[in-house]
Amino acid sequence: MMTEGKKRNLRIVLSFLLGLALVGxxxxxxxxPKLLRSLREANLxxxxxxxxxxxxxxxxxxxxxxxxxxSSSSLSLWQSIRLTILAFFFNSFIPARGGDVIRxxxxxxxxxxxxxxxxxxxxxxxxxxxxxxxxxxLGFPFLPNLPAWVKRGTLITLILAFALLIVVxxxxxxxxxxxxxxxHPRLAKFFGMLASGFDSAVRPRIIVLAVALSLLSYAIQMxxxxxxxxxxxxxxxxxxxxxxxxALNVAVSVPLTPLNVGTMHAALVAVLVFLGNxxxxxxxxxxxxxxxxxxxxxxLAP
Numbered sequence: 364m365m366t367e368g369k370k371r372n373l374r375i376v377l378s379f380l381l382g383l384a385l386v387g388x389x390x391x392x393x394x395x396p397k398l399l400r401s402l403r404e405a406n407l408x409x410x411x412x413x414x415x416x417x418x419x420x421x422x423x424x425x426x427x428x429x430x431x432x433x434s435s436s437s438l439s440l441w442q443s444i445r446l447t448i449l450a451f452f453f454n455s456f457i458p459a460r461g462g463d464v465i466r467x468x469x470x471x472x473x474x475x476x477x478x479x480x481x482x483x484x485x486x487x488x489x490x491x492x493x494x495x496x497x498x499x500x501l502g503f504p505f506l507p508n509l510p511a512w513v514k515r516g517t518l519i520t521l522i523l524a525f526a527l528l529i530v531v532x533x534x535x536x537x538x539x540x541x542x543x544x545x546x547h548p549r550l551a552k553f554f555g556m557l558a559s560g561f562d563s564a565v566r567p568r569i570i571v572l573a574v575a576l577s578l579l580s581y582a583i584q585m586x587x588x589x590x591x592x593x594x595x596x597x598x599x600x601x602x603x604x605x606x607x608x609x610a611l612n613v614a615v616s617v618p619l620t621p622l623n624v625g626t627m628h629a630a631l632v633a634v635l636v637f638l639g640n641x642x643x644x645x646x647x648x649x650x651x652x653x654x655x656x657x658x659x660x661x662x663l664a665p
Contacts, residue, residue: 385625389632389646397643401595405647409594413587413655418663420583421448427491427576431563432484437474446470450485452660455623463489479553483560487531488573493524495577496612499605516613528564535561584608591651592635595644603638610634611652627653 390398425444432438438446446466453462467482474481500517534541538558544551563569585604588611592599599607614630615623628649635645 401647406594413590428488479556480560595647
């Protein structure tokens with residue numbers, strides 16, 4: 364009988380093979396000489412700039428988490444940014460955003476606070492990303508022929524985000540008195556810790572600042588998409604960059620492969636080709652963007 368360790372290793376191997384298969388399929392569909400020429404001629408300076416500004420994305424998201432958790436945690440700004448970078452790193456390998464769970468547990472351990480409240484702040488932090496997708500979707504009217512799967516995925520994300528936000532606000536307001544501590548002490552304590560972690564959801568100033576930092580993060584990521592596309596000669600505007608970023612978010616929302624190998628590439632190539640660009644520079648741009656997202660993590664996370 365296969366042990367849990369062997370099952371986990373088998374899943375990792377299979378997911379890695381899936382990623383390689385996706386990349387292999389993309390390469391198979393390309394004109395190899397044109398692809399090699401596109402790779403050789405890619406502007407490395409623009410790709411390096413994209414790598415550098417990705418550090419700002421992690422800084423903005425770490426700062427956002429610091430603001431969200433300030434009322435229920437004694438985490439410093441530096442701790443918040445450091446643990447956010449580690450979460451990004453582990454999310455590249457662990458399914459279901461396991462890196463974010465590790466971030467919450469590590470914060471609770473370092474500050475000797477409630478694990479439930481700490482993980483709740485992480486959940487609210489990630490929810491801000493989903494809510495801010497609304498602003499990216501404002502580019503849709505400028506691209507009426509956008510692929511249906513991008514529109515559907517975005518609509519589902521928005522519905523889910525605002526439904527979850529309503530639940531979070533309800534818990535933040537009513538959580539402490541939701542369950543009788545005399546009849547169900549453990550459940551009452553659990554909801555009390557959740558309410559503590561979600562406390563920032565009923566603080567308008569913090570929510571406004573969190574959304575502003577989310578917008579800043581998305582703006583920087585749009586710049587990364589723009590730079591990586593320009594590095595291969597593909598010219599895109601703000602609306603195209605926003606929609607490409609949305610497609611990427613939909614594609615990697617559930618990590619199927621380690622480091623999002625294959626899924627990220629397929630999503631960006633699909634959007635860029637749909638927008639009328641050749642497949643070879645589109646795949647080169649996808650490879651460049653993948654490097655821009657991952658390379659800083661391997662430098663900073665360890």
